[in-house]
Amino acid sequence: MNDTLSRDIENARGQNAWEEKATVFSDYKNRVIGGTLYLVATPIGNLSDMSARALKVLSEVDFIAAEDTRNTLKLLGFFGISRPVVSYYEYNKDKKGEYILNRLKAGESCALVTDAGTPAISDPGEDMVRLCAENDIPVTSIPGCCAAVCALSLSALPTSSFVFEGFLQGGKSDKKKRLEELSLEKRTVILYEAPHRLKDTLSDLLDCFSDRQIAICRELTKLNEQIIRTTLSEAVRIYETEEPRGEYVLVIKGRDERDSKDEFWREMSVSEHVEFYTKLGCEKMEAIKKAAKDRGVGKSSLYKELMGK
Ligand code: SAM
Numbered sequence: 001m002n003d004t005l006s007r008d009i010e011n012a013r014g015q016n017a018w019e020e021k022a023t024v025f026s027d028y029k030n031r032v033i034g035g036t037l038y039l040v041a042t043p044i045g046n047l048s049d050m051s052a053r054a055l056k057v058l059s060e061v062d063f064i065a066a067e068d069t070r071n072t073l074k075l076l077g078f079f080g081i082s083r084p085v086v087s088y089y090e091y092n093k094d095k096k097g098e099y100i101l102n103r104l105k106a107g108e109s110c111a112l113v114t115d116a117g118t119p120a121i122s123d124p125g126e127d128m129v130r131l132c133a134e135n136d137i138p139v140t141s142i143p144g145c146c147a148a149v150c151a152l153s154l155s156a157l158p159t160s161s162f163v164f165e166g167f168l169q170g171g172k173s174d175k176k177k178r179l180e181e182l183s184l185e186k187r188t189v190i191l192y193e194a195p196h197r198l199k200d201t202l203s204d205l206l207d208c209f210s211d212r213q214i215a216i217c218r219e220l221t222k223l224n225e226q227i228i229r230t231t232l233s234e235a236v237r238i239y240e241t242e243e244p245r246g247e248y249v250l251v252i253k254g255r256d257e258r259d260s261k262d263e264f265w266r267e268m269s270v271s272e273h274v275e276f277y278t279k280l281g282c283e284k285m286e287a288i289k290k291a292a293k294d295r296g297v298g299k300s301s302l303y304k305e306l307m308g309k
Helices: 003-011 017-029 052-060 069-078 095-107 125-134 146-154 173-183 195-209 232-241 270-279 285-297 297-305
Strands: 037-040 062-065 085-087 110-113 139-141 163-166 189-193 213-218 224-232 247-253
Touching: 017 110, 037 052, 037 125, 052 110, 052 139, 062 069, 062 095, 069 085, 085 095, 085 195, 095 110, 095 125, 125 139, 146 163, 146 189, 146 213, 146 247, 163 173, 173 195, 195 232, 195 247, 213 232, 224 232, 270 297, 285 297
Parallel strands: 037 110, 037 139, 062 085, 062 110, 163 189
Antiparallel strands: 189 247, 213 224, 213 247
């Protein structure tokens, strides 16, 4: 707390002293201060989720740094806000980061907004916060929506401890390797995924996690919001015939020792079990290997059974 604030709070006296103190504190907290970076959360779909404080800060800062200036100008236009906007995104973040930092050092206030949700969560805002922290520039948050938390709260899966992975990084084999590691995680796992990669990711998840519960959270807070609470094998089936559209968060149940065998194949015959994997795109021998592994038998004995020998 700075001296002016302490003095103002101290000066609040009389019958309604506590109310006055609270008002002084809240006015102080809501004041836009020069040389500060404001991380302003924006809606992830529903514009009514914009907070009053976010609007105030966006209207009062010296300038706004935006991931996609066109999106942000539309948002500002909707709320009748007119402030200078500069772009700050993945491919200019080094150069623009220094530029924003210099303006902050010169005493200007800046609001950082990203395409949607809370800046710095799976977007370049993370680097801007680090740069400010390294340069002793105050950073404060105007909290609001975050797709990961919104999805977790809707998942009906355990929420007391969870791991947020964001987007899986790298090529196919890096992703698979990461999923293998995550499959050992006992906490609920949260992933972000793009629609064009959803089918592959679901089938990789089934492969690595076996048949667990998943909540597929699509288009949160939007008109077509959809939460599919199902199992991984069913999720793969659903998207065999449905084209993924919109934005997705996947929430997957952590590993549970009691049902770690995840025997989704229990009701299947050997040939159905093998066919299940071939339908997911495996070569026949790979499908046999996987089915054998699930059943805890050798692949040659499963092959013999399959051939009726
Ligand atoms: N900073 C953002 C946040 O706080 O959630 C996340 C930014 S990240 C670049 C964008 C990803 O978040 C999308 O690809 C999607 O996985 C997820 N996402 C954002 N909005 C969403 C929505 N309305 N419904 C479902 N997922 C959403």
